[in-house]
Amino acid sequence: MALLILSGVLVLAVGGCVCVVWAARGGPRWVRAVATVTLAAGELVRRSSRTNRNSSLGRGGDSAD
Template sequence: MVGAVLIGILVLVVAGCGCVVWADRGGPAWTRVVATLTVRSGEALRVLLRNWPRKNNNSGGGGD
């Protein structure tokens, strides 16, 4: 079940990226709508992940 959801998300991402390319090359109006939604979703996800709380994972192992 989880695999099917992940495959569905992957299909949506690939289709969205395809619409971004197609809209850039002058595709129909609906591709511009889907491309806008894809780009805005990516921007929102980037902001969400940037503000996501991170745990301080200092194990004291040195390295840097």
């Protein structure tokens, strides 16, 4: 069951990346919408991991990467 869920997540991630590349080359409207959602989700994950890393180090706020 876990393998099925991880496979689904992998397919969604790869599909999102394909849409980002396709949208950069001027794809249809739905591809641009999927690319926007993919990039926003990536940004949320990046900010979440940065916040978790800072809190585990005992520091607050954003660090200079």
